[in-house]
Amino acid sequence: MSKQLGEPLLFELSRPGRKAVELPVSDVPDAPLADLLAAADFRDDLPLPELAEPDVIRHYTHLSQRNYSIDSGFYPLGSCTMKYNPKINEEAARLPGFARLHPATPPRLAQGAMRVLYDMQHILAEIGGMDACSLQPAAGAHGELLGLMLIKAYHEDHGNGAIKDTILTPDAAHGTNPASAARCGYRTAAVKSHSRGRVDIDHLRSLLNERVAGIMLTNPNTLGLFEDNIDQIAELVHGVGGLLYCDGANMNALVGRARPGDMGFDVMHFNLHKTFSTPHGGGGPGSGPVAVKKALIPYLPSGLVAKTADGAYTFEKPGPLSIGSVAAGFGSFMVILRAYVYILTYGREKISRIAENAVLNANYLRMRLGKDLDVAYNELCMHECIFTAKRQQKAYGVKAYDIAKRLMDYGYHPPTIYFPLIVHEALMIEPTETESRETLDAFVEAMQAILTEARETPELLSAAPVTTPVRRLDEATAARHPCLRWSCDVSDGANDA
Ligand SMILES: Cc1ncc(COP(=O)(O)O)c(C=O)c1O
Numbered sequence: 001m002s003k004q005l006g007e008p009l010l011f012e013l014s015r016p017g018r019k020a021v022e023l024p025v026s027d028v029p030d031a032p033l034a035d036l037l038a039a040a041d042f043r044d045d046l047p048l049p050e051l052a053e054p055d056v057i058r059h060y061t062h063l064s065q066r067n068y069s070i071d072s073g074f075y076p077l078g079s080c081t082m083k084y085n086p087k088i089n090e091e092a093a094r095l096p097g098f099a100r101l102h103p104a105t106p107p108r109l110a111q112g113a114m115r116v117l118y119d120m121q122h123i124l125a126e127i128g129g130m131d132a133c134s135l136q137p138a139a140g141a142h143g144e145l146l147g148l149m150l151i152k153a154y155h156e157d158h159g160n161g162a163i164k165d166t167i168l169t170p171d172a173a174h175g176t177n178p179a180s181a182a183r184c185g186y187r188t189a190a191v192k193s194h195s196r197g198r199v200d201i202d203h204l205r206s207l208l209n210e211r212v213a214g215i216m217l218t219n220p221n222t223l224g225l226f227e228d229n230i231d232q233i234a235e236l237v238h239g240v241g242g243l244l245y246c247d248g249a250n251m252n253a254l255v256g257r258a259r260p261g262d263m264g265f266d267v268m269h270f271n272l273h274k275t276f277s278t279p280h281g282g283g284g285p286g287s288g289p290v291a292v293k294k295a296l297i298p299y300l301p302s303g304l305v306a307k308t309a310d311g312a313y314t315f316e317k318p319g320p321l322s323i324g325s326v327a328a329g330f331g332s333f334m335v336i337l338r339a340y341v342y343i344l345t346y347g348r349e350k351i352s353r354i355a356e357n358a359v360l361n362a363n364y365l366r367m368r369l370g371k372d373l374d375v376a377y378n379e380l381c382m383h384e385c386i387f388t389a390k391r392q393q394k395a396y397g398v399k400a401y402d403i404a405k406r407l408m409d410y411g412y413h414p415p416t417i418y419f420p421l422i423v424h425e426a427l428m429i430e431p432t433e434t435e436s437r438e439t440l441d442a443f444v445e446a447m448q449a450i451l452t453e454a455r456e457t458p459e460l461l462s463a464a465p466v467t468t469p470v471r472r473l474d475e476a477t478a479a480r481h482p483c484l485r486w487s488c489d490v491s492d493g494a495n496d497a
Contacts, residue, residue, distance in 0.1 A: 006469055007062050011486050014049035020056065047488040066469055068413050070279070074439050078384045078416040078428025079174065079222060081252050081274030082281070084435075088345060089277060089338035098337055103329030107314050113330060114313030116340050118305040120289070123343055127351075128248065128268050129261025130291035135336055136303045136327040140249050143269025143288025144180035144216070146301065149323050150267055150292060151214045151243050152184060153299035157321060160241065164213035167245075168237075170199055172223055172420040177216045177247060186213060193422060197223040197377040199233055208240045218247040219260065220382035222420040224362065224428075226253075234264025243267065243296075251275040252432065253359055253382035256352030267292045272332075275354075276339035287335035301326045357433035358383040361440060365431055368444045372451045376423045384430035386423055393425050398454040398461050400425040405472065406453070406464035410446040 068075075075082035093099060097112050107114050117135055125133040137143040148167065155164045167181035171190045178188040189207050194200040198221065215237050219227045227233065234244055246260040246268035252275050254260075260268045272287040273280035280286055292300065298321040306316040318324070330336075346353060359382055366375055366385040376386040389400040404414035404427065416428040431440060453460045465471060 010049040013055050018050045018052050020053035075413040076415045076429045078430040083432035085277045085279050089341045092341045118313050125291050128291040129259025131294045132297045133291040134300050135289045136331045137288040138332050139286035140271040140288040141176040143290045146290045147245050147267045148184040150296045150299045153323050166211045168215040172422050197225045212240050212242040214243040216245040220250050220253045223386050224381040224384040230263045255354045257355045272339040276342040278335045278338035287332035299323050354433050361431040387427040389425040392454050396454050396458045398458050400427050402461035406450045406461045408465040409467045
């Protein structure tokens with residue numbers, strides 16, 4: 001791996017006896033810790049690298065310079081909503097009272113943090129059109145699991161736990177939806193999408209019966225399209241005693257303009273780390289608050305913040321029907337805090353600008369790029385637009401994968417590809433509201449240049465990327481047999497990437 005990266009590992013840079021600083025011998029007597037540990041617990045034979053300070057600093061600086069981030073460029077990763085994270089969020093996160101908050105701090109000593117949580121519970125409930133909100137889940141998928149546990153608790157409490165064993169998810173759903181349902185003990189059934197990319201109502205009807213505990217819908221859906229039959233879907237699902245779950249990962253299209261609660265949803269999660277900024281990627285850090293309608297409030301987990309008559313903030317004692325605890329302490333407090341700052345920066349009057357500009361930017365790209373690359377469902381989209389490279393694949397053997405890799409040579413993070421699964425050769429592009437017209441124009445020009453290459457020199461695309469420290473990886477091997485550690489014993493194969 002080190003050769004490919006052109007950056008030696010610290011172990012390879014190591015030279016015997018090299019040190020950064022050498023502290024004088026301590027004149028403080030040994031701490032009693034030594035009495036607690038046996039001599040065998042102290043090791044002086046670990047093969048740690050020995051380096052001078054500049055070697056270490058330069059090594060890590062080189063690695064950091066190879067990072068691609070939202071601070072260094074456009075990140076059109078559809079569904080993941082990678083928007084710019086304003087530095088004011090970081091200023092708030094660095095305030096000592098927040099930065100040094102210990103998860104076990106008693107609430108009475110953390111009233112500022114408790115107020116942030118209290119306010120966010122109310123703000124999110126209002127944005128979602130819901131009645132209450134738990135901030136506990138640590139990611140969108142965790143929120144999905146909690147939401148389904150609430151649905152289950154509701155049905156059990158109403159005597160239907162044994163009958164209602166099925167959760168419906170559309171065939172375009174994010175993989176976490178059926179996975180969360182299965183994790184919660186439900187069987188799942190997929191609802192087909194029709195030719196306009198929305199739930200096929202006739203197919204939904206054919207799946208509805210007394211076993212349906214609920215349906216999980218993303219609105220706008222993963223094709224970037226608004227489920228325009230949502231009223232009818234809600235009526236049908238409620239008609240068999242099922243509940244509606246909104247996967248709120250796409251709230252970027254709705255904030256301040258439309259509310260899942262008004263569309264008939266009973267429970268939803270937010271992806272704070274997407275919709276309301278806060279840096280994320282590679283699986284975290286995240287926060288997936290769950291907001292519910294009145295009927296589900298009794299089952300909410302512990303960790304709800306209440307305000308007492310004398311104005312103090314405290315954790316509410318969970319009621320007898322609560323599903324219990326799903327996270328410790330203040331939840332993903334730093335993510336919640338950054339989202340709070342993002343929301344307050346816009347304020348009540350201007351918060352709809354998030355959705356308005358996200359939708360405008362996505363449609364700008366749809367119109368400009370749509371001349372060269374086919375749009376999967378070519379109509380007004382919401383915050384993201386799904387293109388398809390099916391034509392390029394047929395004519396020149398160029399896949400969505402090749403286009404995504406080539407974008408890296410042009411200095412862009414690749415978009416999401418091959419999702420949703422129902423679109424062949426999908427490229428899912430989400431610009432977000434934080435990008436300027438100039439950035440979008442430059443991206444379109446890069447895509448146009450790549451599409452010209454696809455026609456004239458397709459071999460350039462199948463070899464891409466050529467400018468990155470690592471060229472095309474065998475992704476299946478990288479995912480299944482990751483090389484994550486260095487070993488001083490070369491015979492154990494750990495260093496063979
Ligand atoms: C539509 C949709 N639902 C759910 C999730 C899961 O969210 P998280 O990654 O925070 O677990 C994602 C994440 O990519 C998503 O795009």
